[in-house]
Amino acid sequence: MNNLLMSEFRKELLKTDCIPKELSHISLRYKELFLLDIENGNIELEEVTKCQCGCDFLEELAKIDRFALPFGSYICKKCGLVITSPRIKSASLPLYYDKYYHPLNYGQEHLEEQEALFEVGQGKKIFNVLKDFLPAKKTLKVLEVGAGTGNVLSELKDEALKYDIEIDELGTEYNQDCIDKAKKLGVNIIYGDLATAEKYGETFDVVILSHVFEHFIDLEYEVNLIKRLIKPDSLLYIEVPGILDLHNKKHYNRSFLGYLIHAHMYNFTMYSLSNLLFSFGFKPIFLNNKVESIFQLGEYYQHENEYVRVLNYLELISDLSFFDENQTLRRWHDSEKEKAKNTEDGMILKKKKARNTEDGMILKKKKSIKLILHMKT
Numbered sequence: 001m002n003n004l005l006m007s008e009f010r011k012e013l014l015k016t017d018c019i020p021k022e023l024s025h026i027s028l029r030y031k032e033l034f035l036l037d038i039e040n041g042n043i044e045l046e047e048v049t050k051c052q053c054g055c056d057f058l059e060e061l062a063k064i065d066r067f068a069l070p071f072g073s074y075i076c077k078k079c080g081l082v083i084t085s086p087r088i089k090s091a092s093l094p095l096y097y098d099k100y101y102h103p104l105n106y107g108q109e110h111l112e113e114q115e116a117l118f119e120v121g122q123g124k125k126i127f128n129v130l131k132d133f134l135p136a137k138k139t140l141k142v143l144e145v146g147a148g149t150g151n152v153l154s155e156l157k158d159e160a161l162k163y164d165i166e167i168d169e170l171g172t173e174y175n176q177d178c179i180d181k182a183k184k185l186g187v188n189i190i191y192g193d194l195a196t197a198e199k200y201g202e203t204f205d206v207v208i209l210s211h212v213f214e215h216f217i218d219l220e221y222e223v224n225l226i227k228r229l230i231k232p233d234s235l236l237y238i239e240v241p242g243i244l245d246l247h248n249k250k251h252y253n254r255s256f257l258g259y260l261i262h263a264h265m266y267n268f269t270m271y272s273l274s275n276l277l278f279s280f281g282f283k284p285i286f287l288n289n290k291v292e293s294i295f296q297l298g299e300y301y302q303h304e305n306e307y308v309r310v311l312n313y314l315e316l317i318s319d320l321s322f323f324d325e326n327q328t329l330r331r332w333h334d335s336e337k338e339k340a341k342n343t344e345d346g347m348i349l350k351k352k353k354a355r356n357t358e359d360g361m362i363l364k365k366k367k368s369i370k371l372i373l374h375m376k377t
């Protein structure tokens with residue numbers, strides 16, 4: 001890796017005089033109000049000095065998020081997890097989500113103006129990712145945490161019916177407007193979170209966290225709650241916006257700064273997520289770069305540190321010409337596709353074989369990145 005090039009793209013990311021995302025007047029107004037609430041202490045922030053893996057060697061990647069709000073991003077040198085700091089304190093999150101999250105993000109003051117929190121098709125997609133791994137039962141108990149307006153569960157139920165599977169669902173949600181909307185869709189939903197679901201004293205065949213996991217502060221606490229809600233053959237579906245998929249995301253403007261948002265406490269790759277879940281006793285049975293993933297309780301092995309891979313990737317996408325040259329874009333695709341293939345097909349590789357494949361792919365990728373850098377200069 002050329003140090004000069006490296007430092008140039010890192011310097012770019014650390015700029016604060018840029019606007020990563022164009023904001024509507026509603027978003028802008030709420031941004032000002034949010035800053036005011038931070039200033040007067042209504043919303044409290046805290047610095048993060050340690051990664052979830054215990055390492056305190058955090059390197060600064062960015063000083064602002066997509067709204068140009070002063071929330072920085074740091075990458076852990078030991079595991080490659082990208083962490084937001086400062087972050088909103090746990091006690092301030094209810095106020096934040098109630099007052100700021102939706103208007104800031106969606107540029108709409110009222111939930112009624114939004115159709116759904118997720119694009120149509122999300123629940124159908126999730127069912128189809130899950131379906132090959134589901135326990136063979138006629139009725140499945142499904143829990144969705146942060147179920148929003150209930151669209152995911154509603155679609156999932158409809159899709160499951162096509163396969164003669166009945167879904168006995170429970171959704172949890174904090175936002176009352178969302179709960180009302182979900183109820184209208186006929187979704188069984190309650191006010192609360194994982195801890196509330198635990199009080200039900202039930203176990204679930206499937207637990208869904210769709211764009212929720214990256215919002216958690218204490219991942220170990222949340223995963224331990226999940227463990228009390230599942231059985232050995234239960235599936236844990238986690239979907240988060242993967243860092244290594246930014247080149248496919250037009251709405252992030254295909255840029256890292258456009259992707260960063262203060263409400264995401266962590267930013268994952270499929271392997272940094274898998275490594276984290278591994279440390280809590282989970283094995284991946286499906287993974288891809290987007291990140292859509294399925295985990296189950298069980299033994300696995302740790303993938304290598306994602307630090308280098310994340311930085312290599314961010315350097316590549318920092319060069320806009322990267323996206324104009326299709327061949328260059330394909331090159332990244334090809335090297336990644338092969339690496340993800342085995343898990344994407346739902347196959348679990350034998351430990352040793354996986355290590356060999358991974359080492360092979362890393363060598364191949366390094367070569368292609370070198371080639372790209374050569375082509376650029």
Ligand SMILES: [Zn+2]
Nearest residue numbers: 051053076079
């Ligand atoms: Zn770490």
